Amino acid sequence: KQAAVIAPSILSADFARLGEDTARVLAAGGDWVHFDVMDNHYVPNLSIGPMVLSSLRDYGITAPIDVHLMIKPVDELVPAFAKAGASRISFHPEASEHIDRTIGLIHELGCKVGLVFNPATPLSYLDYVMDKLDLILLMSVNPGFGGQKFIPGTLRKIREVRQRIDASGREIRLEVDGGVTADNIGAIAAAGADTFVAGSAIFNTQDYAEVISRMRKAIG
Numbered sequence: 211k212q213a214a215v216i217a218p219s220i221l222s223a224d225f226a227r228l229g230e231d232t233a234r235v236l237a238a239g240g241d242w243v244h245f246d247v248m249d250n251h252y253v254p255n256l257s258i259g260p261m262v263l264s265s266l267r268d269y270g271i272t273a274p275i276d277v278h279l280m281i282k283p284v285d286e287l288v289p290a291f292a293k294a295g296a297s298r299i300s301f302h303p304e305a306s307e308h309i310d311r312t313i314g315l316i317h318e319l320g321c322k323v324g325l326v327f328n329p330a331t332p333l334s335y336l337d338y339v340m341d342k343l344d345l346i347l348l349m350s351v352n353p354g355f356g357g358q359k360f361i362p363g364t365l366r367k368i369r370e371v372r373q374r375i376d377a378s379g380r381e382i383r384l385e386v387d388g389g390v391t392a393d394n395i396g397a398i399a400a401a402g403a404d405t406f407v408a409g410s411a412i413f414n415t416q417d418y419a420e421v422i423s424r425m426r427k428a429i430g
């Protein structure tokens with residue numbers, strides 16, 4: 211298993227002071243910036259796009275930016291995110307017409323690629339592309355909003371994916387997104403996750419460093 215990564219989701223940051231708030235959460239111990247892209251079509255909400263990502267790079271954010279695309283179709287916007295400075299781009303297989311082509315496109319543009327599974331999306335999407343993935347992202351809420359409750363059934367899915375990753379012998383990150391808190395992150399890590407997205411649990415507090423260090427202790 212790879213070193214734990216905490217990826218604060220800036221969906222819950224202060225959008226009017228996004229550069230400042232992002233720099234603050236990184237200084238407080240966040241490893242990656244989780245960047246949620248919503249299109250009011252694939253998910254019922256609208257968030258931020260490539261222009262905002264490139265503004266964060268211009269502002270001086272150098273940490274890895276972990277782009278989570280909740281958009282349909284996928285391919286049309288991928289080049290803009292790569293150009294804006296994305297490090298990783300993850301997409302939902304149901305939102306892409308040609309999953310293998312989307313994976314290839316993201317790699318060609320020099321980004322790491324992840325496949326995202328909603329709570330009820332079957333893992334069979336992994337069967338023929340596992341060898342091409344850098345990351346598997348398991349949603350522990352239905353995508354579209356921050357601040358929802360962790361769906362406990364995700365723990366079983368995390369264990370299943372951990373087994374598949376270990377059996378593959380490849381270095382694939384196992385990321386979990388939705389309802390992650392300092393209280394449940396220990397169980398999520400024990401199930402096999404190594405990369406943790408947290409939005410409201412971090413940004414809805416005053417002291418980001420305190421929550422992040424509590425999370426790290428719980429991961430062990």
Ligand code: DX5
Pocket residue numbers: 219221222244246278351352353354355356357358387388389390407408409410411
């Ligand atoms: C949900 C997003 C998440 C969200 C997580 O659709 O993909 O990344 O920001 O927020 P919390 O941690 O508050 O559940």
Ligand code: ZN
Pocket residue numbers: 219244245246278387407
């Ligand atoms: Zn996300």
